[in-house]
Amino acid sequence: MKHQGWMRGWLFVPLLLVATQAYSQAQMERLSRGVVAVRSGSSSVYVGWRLFGNDPAGIAFNLYRSTAGGSATLLNGTPITTSTNFVDNSAPTSQANTYFVRPVLNGVEQANSASFTLPANAATAQYLQIPLQVPAGGTTPSGESYTYTANDMSVGDLDGDGEYEYVLKWDPSNAKDNSQSGYTGNVYLDAYELNGTRLWRIDLGRNIRAGAHYTQFIVYDLDGDGRAEVAAKTADGTRSGTGQVIGSASADHRNSSGYILAGPEYLTIFNGQNGAILATTDYIPARGNVGSWGDTYGNRVDRFLAGVAYLDGQRPSLIMSRGYYTRAVIVAWDWRNGQLTQRWTFDSNASGNSAYAGQGNHNLSIADVDADGRQEVIFGAATIDDNGRGLYVSGLGHGDALHVGDFIPSRAGLEIWGIHESSSVPGADLRDARTGARIFAINNTSGSEGPGRGVAGDIYAGNAGAEFWGSGPGMTSLFNASGGSVGRTPSSANFLVWWDSDTVRELLDSNHIDKYGTSSDTRLLTGSGVTSNNGTKATPALSGDVLGDWREEVIWRTTDNAYLRIYTTTNVATNRLYTFLHDPQYRVALAWQNVAYNQPPHPSFFVGAGMSAPPTPNITIVGGGNPGTEHTYQAENGLVGGGTVTENTNAGYLGNAYVNSSANGGYLEIRDVDGRGGGSKTLAIRFALGVTSSRTGRLLVNGAAQNITFNPTGSWTAWSTLNVPVTLNNGSNVLRFESTGQDLGNIDQVTVQ
Incomplete structure (x- = not known):
């Protein structure tokens, strides 16, 4: 067992070794060091890179710069051991600068990492920019014109080179909530390289309605070949990235209200490199009798969620679902050796499962709640075991927000913070993730619908462990692990991000990042010229640890939809944590983040003030090992x-x-x-x-x-x-x-x- 040292403040704290039980190793993608560089001042460049979860404990790094294609220059005096970032104060501004790191093991330099080039005359900016190709607008059968907006996105290594590509969903301006009638434009999925090269565009077609609850998509390496696939619900007229058409290209199953309540429904696996169809099968469950899902006009029947889970502890499975207000059906699929097979189906209509009806959220989470090395599906107020059987149900029903993590490091296991909508139940509760036992609850005394937002995370170093808060009835304070007040309610209750140099998390809302304070929040960043998505949810296109060191990036679209901007911190950390991408719970959270009402990712271990060393992740790397440290x-x-x-x-x-x-x-x-x-x-x-x-x-x-x-x-x-x-x-x-x-x-x- 091994881990790296890290720095907290100016004091070196050796990491304690945490034993990992002998479960199957989760198969993870083979990433590069994720080197990123941005000009942080007129004469300075911030550079960050990844520490891997399975790097040897004594690993150090040398950082090199090549200017205008010249020979590489070592920038640090001694190998870097206390962080995975550096500020280069000698980079020429008028020439391109290429950066790479070499790991140092036992005093011996290893191979170069993949490099990152900061172009000549780069502006001082905290972001990278990906140019987008906006789809042409159109007109519905009722004569309504629509245009397109860059919406949610995901990441995956589509071509197996160790670098992430960016898969973006384009929503038409007439996208609908399921409760709203009316036609919508088609939904498109684009794949982009970091340099702006578009790899493909998938047109989901007229028979897939646009809206947050309809168009879930998953990007993940499902078969372990080192390249991510893309999975989505499809229908007649869906056109792949290579021009293949699913079903009938001319079929139009929309009714006069714009709903799609007839015609075949499919699940398709697309090739991540070119967008070609790899496999298509019937979507399970079929809609059947629309009225049996809770209404006859098409609202509840078309509520979909999606995710990825390591159900066997070793290889990822695709999770697709339908329904949560009444009947809920969750299906696990395996994509292996060119075959798409059904692993299991959980149906609340099945014998013994009736208590699970009506317990789903507008989101889900995936985590190993019972510490058996295999992940479960947290489906709102219900939890489904890795074998597809119900583990337990809290009975508090539907809600809009859900957080799963090690929020109370002083107690064993994970916790779940859930927000609930019904006026007859607590507005929020914190429960034990393994058993569902309630730790505390916040009552909804309004007599009306409960809170619409709720967040959990360590944002206040003055309280041990994480804090819990929200927006709506009963959310009158910042709560501790027993439900007591520890301060004022934060200024936002939407998203979170690790941004500055400490391990306490920051508030992410709309186009800005704030740090919680006892009297007021402090603005750390406002993204100029960018905007958030999804109305009052005010979420970014994606947020997570996708580049550089362990801290998280935020990806917003520009207000004119011409670019995606990947914002990165330029704070030099005095601590060193391995990339969250090597924690299976966090990695699958990035995959489901785009689903319905977006939620921020949480790792499986506590990160915050006074944290202990993270456990060495029980993972194996596709292809045999990390680049640059093994051969x-x-x-x-x-x-x-x-x-x-x-x-x-x-x-x-x-x-x-x-x-x-x-x-x-x-x-x-x-x-x-x-x-x-x-x-x-x-x-x-x-x-x-x-x-x-x-x-x-x-x-x-x-x-x-x-x-x-x-x-x-x-x-x-x-x-x-x-x-x-x-x-x-x-x-x-x-x-x-x-x-x-x-x-x-x-x-x-x-x-x-």
Whole structure:
């Protein structure tokens, strides 16, 4: 077990090691160091980068700058150990400056990270900017004109290069709440690189209605191939990023009120690289009798939520649902090896589940509430176990806000802060996430609808643990973990962000960030020329730890929809935490953040004043390990096909398995192989060949082929090493082993030397 040191104030505090139980390791994307640089002053550049959750405890970093393509200059005097950011006070302003870091282990520099280039004459600004391509507006069948606004978004590594792409939903100006009649324009999903390159556009079509409750989309690497997919509900006329049409392109199932209560409904998995259709199946559950969901005009039947959960503790599953005011149906799907299969369905109409009806929120959360290494679905006032069975229900019904995290570090496990709408129940409650036992509740004494907002997080260092507050009946104070008042109500109750240099969280609302104070809040940032989404929810397009160090970025759209701006802190932290992206609860929260009434992400551990060391995350990295700090790739983590399979029959292998190729046409492909600076390298291939004659196949390095020959090792349990000279690129490489008429040796692992 290992962790890194961190600094609190000026005092070095060594991290305590927290034991991790021997559960399955959650499979996480292979990220770059996420280096980001912005000009923070006329003569200064702020640079931040990621610490990984599985980095060795003693890791340090050297930061380099290359100006105008020249040789790289070391910027720090001694390796950096106390934070993962730096201010460069000597960067020329009139030339492009490229930054990268090299990890330092046991005094030895490792390979370069991926780099970030700040262009020449960059303005002093706290943001990066992605240019957008606004869809053309249109006219509804009733003659109403509409235009488009950039709305919610998500992130994922769509092409497997370790860098995030940005998937944006375009909403028409006539998007509707389910309770509102009227036609809407089509909804579009765009994918952009950080440099503004648009990869694809998906048109969900006329038979998907626009609105916060209709158009949920999930971006995540669901099959562990190192590239994220995009999942969404689709219908007749949906057009993929490559022009494929689902169902009938001419079908129009809209009724005269603009509702879509007839016609087929589908669930589609799209290729993240090009937007092509990978699989389409019937959406479950079907709408059936519209009236059985609570009304006959189409309001309650089309309430959808979505998410991602590590239901087996190891690989992510897609969560899709329908209904929450009355009947609620939640379905878990697995996307594996090119097949979309249903894992389980939870239906409140099923025998024994009636108490779960009417308990859903306008949002959900995903977390391992019972500490068994597998995640559950927190569906408002109900919690569904990882096996698809009801775990418990609080019975407090529907609400608008939901927060799940370790808010009370002095007690075991996670807590849930929920807001409830009914006038006959408490307006908010804090409950034990494992059992549903109430910790405290805030009464709704108004006799009318309860609070519309509620937030949980440590925003006030003067109180131990997190604080709880909201907006609406009963929300008269900032509450502590027992429901007592510890101060005035904050100025907003919408979103949160870790922004400045301490571990206390800040308030995020509309286009500004505030720090809570006992007498008043202090404005830390106002985003000029940008605006929030979703009316009074006033949420950003996305907020979370997507670049740089552990602190969070905020992504707003410009008021003219011409750009997305990714705002990053320029405060130099005196502490060091690993990226929240390596905490599975936080990472899946980024995936569901765009769903319905957006909520901020929370990690599975407490972050705030007086925090203890975060636990070492129980994760494995797709492709074998982090770039720049390792160079061995387990064959079983690669892609296989053509009859080649993974096995664990013959003893002596390292890792979890080895790869046994087929005689002709089989292949093993290992992606994202770190070139460790590029140039001439040696691949050390660990293999076993229990026959008496040699076997020759083909090795392709980034598409360039050469023959390789495996000699007999004496038995299938005797392992040897084949050394093959190759030329690698600096950064990411692809290795492919192919059988060409002869079976290959059993391949265990590949090391870049």
